[in-house]
Amino acid sequence: MNITLQKIGAWYDPAGSSFIVWAPACKKVELILESPPPTAHPMMPDGVGYWRITLPVPAGTPYRFRLNEENSYPDPASFHQPQGVHEPSVLVSRTDPSAGDEDWKGIPLSNMIIYELHTGCFSDTHDFDGIIRRLDYLDELGINTIELMPMGQCPGQRNWGYDGVAPFAIQHSYGGIRGFQRLVKAAHAKGIAVLVDVVYNHLGPEGNYLPFYGPYFSERYRTPWGSPLNFDGPWSDGVRNFFLQNARMWLEDYQVDGLRLDAVHAIYDFSACHFMQELKDLALDIETRTGRKKILIAEIDLNDPRYINSVEKGGYGLDGQWVDEFHHALRVLLTGERNAYYEDFGDITHLEKAFRHTYVYNGIYSQHRKKTFGGYADQHPFSQFVVFSQNHDQVGNRPMGDRLTHNVSFEQLKLAAATVLLSPYVPLLFMGEEYGEKNPFQFFTDFSDPALIEAVRAGRKKEFPAFAEGLVPPDPQSEETFLRSNLSWHFREGQGATLLAYYRHLIRLRKTxxxxxxxxxxxxxxxxxxxxxxxxxxxxxxxxxxxxxxxxxxxxxxxxxxxxxxxxxxxxxxxxxxxxxxxxxxxxxxxxxxxxxxxxxxxx
Structure with missing residues (x-):
């Protein structure tokens, strides 16, 4: 497929910086440069919804777009939001002045040992430089791929990342563009690939200004997070371009090795060419031009192999997917929990089926879903499936954010690790599990809207009766909840040191x-x-x-x-x-x- 994308955002150039925004329903769009004194500059439409202007504007200039001579808003494709999601966007040069990593070619998914981490919780500095300082540790552990939870700008200083509203702007509290560029280069120098978790199924509830610009959202479907993005209705070309450009930014501009695609089952698209297929075509185009492997891994709650089936077989051609059912079968077997969706698991035959057929529910009746569920994945190689005993969802979406460490014995912890690392699938570790981290990983936010804060608190309490009736989840808005979720790095003695050596040994065994x-x-x-x-x-x-x-x-x-x-x-x-x-x-x-x-x- 021929990939032709429309540029969006603000592109710095000393000879004249370009500002491009998609606002198809607007009669007039102006660029507001907020350096004193503020000045307004009419933008030119191109007939298909894009507005453009080129001006000699210095890097560091704050700006907004004014729509129809009324309100002005941050750039929806802003690359830099240093003062937060409600404040002006800032023109920034994204050219990386440091030496490149031209020899890096990437790692095949089949060879990956993935380590999922949250940038804010991984180190005591809560930023990309904190990860860089631990790359030697990860390398010695045997990790060759890190997967970073979403980094698009969110409200405030702390968030899981799934409430992002400026997906092109790297969270300023993590170190922004320069910090991330340093991390990618340092990781590649260590032989470690970088995956980025991206959210193309919804945007967060605070600071989401996209609806003012155009029909970014659809009312034809619903998701757990509200209206889904408009990938197949009128004006959907501009929406698709927006997210394809975002993927291109990560894969090409920032040279990451792949994307973990959040909840793709909540991306509704009945177009002849599904957005997932178009995204894969883009990744292949970048891979061909750069000579570097680009991986797309989907999170799917459907047990539907079409996402990883080849286009020739009617699929979308993605490289791989997370397999939650492997986790469910393993966890319930160890803990005996049978609440909520765990009620579909509990016998060793479920884990045996996860090894034999990948999907446990592959066209059989699910008690939890109250229907026959799932397809067959047997025709796919093991290397297309990522498995784990813990991840951010399966820990953080528990009422108290308790890790497997809190729920099973030391012998069971070791058995869980061996089950994942000796399996034929691609293993993923969640930060800290390798030494039995005792700190929980809890849900946290930093919203500024009082009504939203109370709604989130109430929603968390309402969410958990099926898991632990009577438990009150920690306050997501409290900074203590965030700090409590940071890694302790207590692994130098006792069972923590033993478990870390155990993980290193198993990973080395797998790799040799x-x-x-x-x-x-x-x-x-x-x-x-x-x-x-x-x-x-x-x-x-x-x-x-x-x-x-x-x-x-x-x-x-x-x-x-x-x-x-x-x-x-x-x-x-x-x-x-x-x-x-x-x-x-x-x-x-x-x-x-x-x-x-x-x-x-x-x-x-």
Whole structure:
């Protein structure tokens, strides 16, 4: 597909800076330069909704757009909002003056070990430089990809990022454009790819000025966050261009390696070419021109493979997707929780199915949804699916933001890590899980609208009866809630140090054994369940590895089903991992409660 996009935003040039805004319903649009004294400059329409003007304006100049000689608003495609979402946009040079990373080519999704983090909570400085200072730590852990929660400008100083209203402006409290450019370069220099979480299904409730500019939103559908974006109605070309330009900014201007696409099931588009397909075409175009791999990973709550099916098979061609059901099956098996959507899980057969078919609900009846649900993903390689035992949603959307550390034993924590890292899928860690972080990760905001603040507080309380009736969620607006959610970095002694070494060992094992790296479904063999024990073989060429995951609360003795002579190479119950000690191997597979063991085939 030929990608032709309309430029938007303010583009600094010493010879004359260009200001371009999409406002198709307006009769008149003026650029208001707010450097004293303020001046108004009429903009020229082009007949398809875009207004333009070029003027010799110095970088650092604040500006707004005045619509129909009435109110003026920040630029919807502003690259810089240093005073917040309600204040003027600022013209800024985005040219990176530092040396480039021209040799960087990216990392295939199949090879990624992903680490999800929130920029504000990851370090004590709450910014990009704080991440840079921890890159050596992440590299030593074995992480080769970081995934940053959304960074578009939100109201105030702190937010998860999903309330962004200026998606082109990097959150000023994180360090803005220059801080992010430093982070990308530093990460690439360490061999670490950078993914950015983007939100193309809704905008936040405060500071959202897009409706004043044009029909950005649709009333034809509804989402949990209100009206969805207009991707398929009248004037939708301008909306699609807005978000495609945003993706191009991240992937090309800022040289990130891929995007995690939030809740794509809430992007409603019945066009002949779905927005997701157009987005993939754009990523491929950038990849071809730059010679760098560009990855698109979708969060989907539909168990619908069309998002990752090829265009030739009627799909949208995305590279991969998150698999929440792997998490649900694993968590409920460990904790016994059966509230809300967890009611559809609870038996080891659900986890076995997550390994065998990826989607647990693949055309079967869901009690929680009260309907038959899901499609089949068996034709897709494991490398298209990202799995985890924790992430921002599955921790932060609990009433108290409690991590798995608070809900299971140390042996179960180790088993959860092994289940993810020894699986054939792409593993994702949530910041701090590698050392058993005790601080919660709670929902926090920094709105300025009193009515909205109270509405959010009430909404959080109303949201959680199915999970924990009687618990009062922390006040999202309180700075203490944010500070409480910051990483403690207490890992230098005790179980934290052991767990960190354990994660490093498992990641190193995964990265150095061919059989534990990317593989086809034909190279993976799942053995029949034996009680509470799930076992599988991973084989690439002559490297054969056998894994047993035991979810029982008592020891188990398993007959060797492989017919091969085996040698144990890992046991989560070993004393080195502060476990109860390994069971003696007498030709059988002997397992401690809640343990993971790995054997290799002895080559004679």
């Amino acid at each position: 054994r061919p059989a534990l790296q990317g593989m086809t479904r034909e190279e993976f063999h799942l053995y029949p369940l034996e009680g509470q024990t799930l076992s599988f073989e991973r084989k690439i060429l002559t490297d054969q590895v056998y894994v047993w995951l035991h979810f029982g609360d008592s020891p188990a003795i398993i007959h060797n089903p492989t017919g091969c002579a085996l040698r144990k190479i890992f046991d989560s119950a070993a004393a080195a991992w502060c476990g109860p000690g390994e069971k003696i191997n007498n030709g059988k597979i002997e397992l401690q409660p809640y343990s993971a063991v790995v054997y290799e085939k002895i080559i004679s």
